[in-house]
Amino acid sequence: MAKWLKSPDKMARKYSLGAVYFCTGCGVIEIPPVITSRWDAERFGVVAAPSPRHANLFMITGYVAVKTLKAIIRTYEQMPEPKYTVAFGSCPVNGGMYWDSYNTIKHIDKYIPIDGWIAGCMPRPEAIFIAVTKLWMMIDKDAANGYIRYREYYDYYRRNQKKVLGKLAWPPLYPLKKNIEVEGKESKGKEYKEKELLSVRK
Amino acid sequence: MSQRELELFFGPQHIGMVGNFSITLNVKGDRIVEAKANPGYLHRGFEKLMEYKNWTQNFPMVCRINVIEPDSMEMVYAMAVESLAGIEVPERAHYIRMIVLELARLASHLFGAWAYSNMLGFDTVAQWAMAYRDYMLDLFEELVGGRVYHIYICPGGVRRDLPDGFEEKVMKFLQALGGHVPDFDAAFFNNRIFYERAKDIGKIDAEEAVELGATGQVLRAVGIKYDIRKIEPYAAYNNIDFEVPVREDGDAYSRLWVIRDEMLQSASIIMQCIEKMPKGKVYTRTPNPFKWIIPEGETYVRVESSRGELGLYMVSNGGNRPYRVHFRTPSFTNGILILEKLLENASIADVGNIMISLYVVAPEIDR
Amino acid sequence: MDNALEKEIKSRFVGIEVFTPQKDRMTIKIRKENLLGIIKFLKDKEFNYLTAVTCVDWIDENEFELIYHLSSFHDPAHIMIKKRIPRENPSFTSIIPIFKNSQTYEREIHELFGIYFEGNPRLTPLFLENWKDKPPFRKDFDTREYVKETYDSIPTLEEYK
Numbered sequence: 001m002a003k004w005l006k007s008p009d010k011m012a013r014k015y016s017l018g019a020v021y022f023c024t025g026c027g028v029i030e031i032p033p034v035i036t037s038r039w040d041a042e043r044f045g046v047v048a049a050p051s052p053r054h055a056n057l058f059m060i061t062g063y064v065a066v067k068t069l070k071a072i073i074r075t076y077e078q079m080p081e082p083k084y085t086v087a088f089g090s091c092p093v094n095g096g097m098y099w100d101s102y103n104t105i106k107h108i109d110k111y112i113p114i115d116g117w118i119a120g121c122m123p124r125p126e127a128i129f130i131a132v133t134k135l136w137m138m139i140d141k142d143a144a145n146g147y148i149r150y151r152e153y154y155d156y157y158r159r160n161q162k163k164v165l166g167k168l169a170w171p172p173l174y175p176l177k178k179n180i181e182v183e184g185k186e187s188k189g190k191e192y193k194e195k196e197l198l199s200v201r202k
Numbered sequence: 203m204s205q206r207e208l209e210l211f212f213g214p215q216h217i218g219m220v221g222n223f224s225i226t227l228n229v230k231g232d233r234i235v236e237a238k239a240n241p242g243y244l245h246r247g248f249e250k251l252m253e254y255k256n257w258t259q260n261f262p263m264v265c266r267i268n269v270i271e272p273d274s275m276e277m278v279y280a281m282a283v284e285s286l287a288g289i290e291v292p293e294r295a296h297y298i299r300m301i302v303l304e305l306a307r308l309a310s311h312l313f314g315a316w317a318y319s320n321m322l323g324f325d326t327v328a329q330w331a332m333a334y335r336d337y338m339l340d341l342f343e344e345l346v347g348g349r350v351y352h353i354y355i356c357p358g359g360v361r362r363d364l365p366d367g368f369e370e371k372v373m374k375f376l377q378a379l380g381g382h383v384p385d386f387d388a389a390f391f392n393n394r395i396f397y398e399r400a401k402d403i404g405k406i407d408a409e410e411a412v413e414l415g416a417t418g419q420v421l422r423a424v425g426i427k428y429d430i431r432k433i434e435p436y437a438a439y440n441n442i443d444f445e446v447p448v449r450e451d452g453d454a455y456s457r458l459w460v461i462r463d464e465m466l467q468s469a470s471i472i473m474q475c476i477e478k479m480p481k482g483k484v485y486t487r488t489p490n491p492f493k494w495i496i497p498e499g500e501t502y503v504r505v506e507s508s509r510g511e512l513g514l515y516m517v518s519n520g521g522n523r524p525y526r527v528h529f530r531t532p533s534f535t536n537g538i539l540i541l542e543k544l545l546e547n548a549s550i551a552d553v554g555n556i557m558i559s560l561y562v563v564a565p566e567i568d569r
Numbered sequence: 570m571d572n573a574l575e576k577e578i579k580s581r582f583v584g585i586e587v588f589t590p591q592k593d594r595m596t597i598k599i600r601k602e603n604l605l606g607i608i609k610f611l612k613d614k615e616f617n618y619l620t621a622v623t624c625v626d627w628i629d630e631n632e633f634e635l636i637y638h639l640s641s642f643h644d645p646a647h648i649m650i651k652k653r654i655p656r657e658n659p660s661f662t663s664i665i666p667i668f669k670n671s672q673t674y675e676r677e678i679h680e681l682f683g684i685y686f687e688g689n690p691r692l693t694p695l696f697l698e699n700w701k702d703k704p705p706f707r708k709d710f711d712t713r714e715y716v717k718e719t720y721d722s723i724p725t726l727e728e729y730k
Contacts, residue, residue: 241695241696242694242695242696242697242698245696245697247705247706247712249706250705250706250712251712254712254713412617412618413668413669413670414669414670415618415619415668415669415670426642428642433645434593434645502594502638502647502649504647511620513620513621513638515621515623515636515638517625525625526623526625526626528621528623530620530621530638534673535670535673538673539669539670539672539673568696
């Protein structure tokens, strides 16, 4: 009772996390068991939010390919603050099983900030609930501040995003302090000769 | 007054999308003029990665191509390596493989039933389907140790024998599921609302289906009785009695009914396998993984997964790694050309209906 | 499938080799005969289902090999038709007029191997976006080096501060 009186905003935010409904990768098969009646996530206060503008929590389930990273960044930037992210599985941590693939991201903390990591391939539904309770403890102590990191070091994140995705089609979310010029995909790639072939054959 | 043409993105982050897939729709009013499918959100370059690892290291990787039914991928890889290397599998292993494959097929059909009934609005039936699937994952956990990815069917047999009391538990589960079938029928399959929502939606005729490369439930719902378990039986399917359900109309209603009939046939196959299972070894030893060399050759094997014909073409050039691996997945043809053809002239409200009734898994398209 | 089909193919077309390595599997290697003629003949027989189109990169022999898999609904047979094309500026005709569903397979092979198919109206990228390097499934593209250059060279936040 005392906690509710001291900081009601934190208690209200903790116990009603709205998760964005985005099935990013392999881990999508453990999400329907978590939200249906056997392992009920609603008793922890976690419901699915249809739009990122109404959401609080972003779960990145499984590995991230380069095309998906674009969608993830755009969704993350549309969520209102304060927002929390949790990474699922061992693939976002260090590449996992696809460490030598040319199309997956190896460590997702370099592109968007992550508050908590869940290990496993696939993690059990009980592991998801333990992660939610740990997130509550972090919110109490003010340690879940990924979104503050994103605002402070936005140059660093935007530079890395440009390096992997090429020219970004959306404007920067916060004003940039330094001038970020990085040798990204656009300037470095050797244009493969195929394009000339196509135009000649027509 | 003429209507403007708009471009909408039914993109990866959407409450009605199952899996990571996106469709670009050109819309005029409420009717779709043109639809373009955008796969590629889950591309890992599997076939290239498998060329860097040797024959035994590839076997835990293969199951992650189709996340909803991983056992058929393991089966097709094991069959290809056995065919190239000339390994004989003992008889008891064939029956255990059949039990695992049919349990995986049941679990996958229940997942599909969850997705479809959730989309139409029948939440109760969706919760029942997911709950029964969870009991099946408990059975798998007792057999193999993991709920979702069972690294169990390996080249040479299966990894270990069934634990004590496993057959009784499977029979008890199947009897419980069988007793609940009249409830499922009354709530969903014989429901008038389902009939009105799904009849004549996403209709395709037989010639067009064969031209565009349909497979699996889409073929069986237009009247073509094609099932690889009957035409080219693998494992021990020629000793088991079962039927292949077929419907005539080719719309979403027939496809869901074909899925329901297949679930009942799978249950009957599992019960027959448990009765007829012989005793013996379950595993033929394969050589040391670091020194296993398979002679030159190529092979094509195929398996009936829950979505259609799954094939694997493998080439070896006499080394300890594959030279080229190509997976022919059923969602590759079902998910791109047929989806674009069926979405022409449909209304926006039916996009989810058509997409989920085609029973497409996004990771299978991209590999 | 039996020897009658094999004999008929051998008598009608010259410049090919036919093997039956196992029961219900037939391989046809084309040397100088026209591919479209054989595929049309087999489609009129009863093999009217194109299962897949594969490409193998034989870098030591400087050739690509295209393989067309055909099957039928009443016969357990599976026929593979193979054709080799040179590795420099590779291109081939598309078989869309005969089998409509080869469009997606040709798009995939164009993106991942770099082979141009004449007559395919839609050779746009399928999986990759903004890809400027060589086609990734060729044997001279090393993925581990590419990963080191692109992903591992990015510093973490602690190193950046």
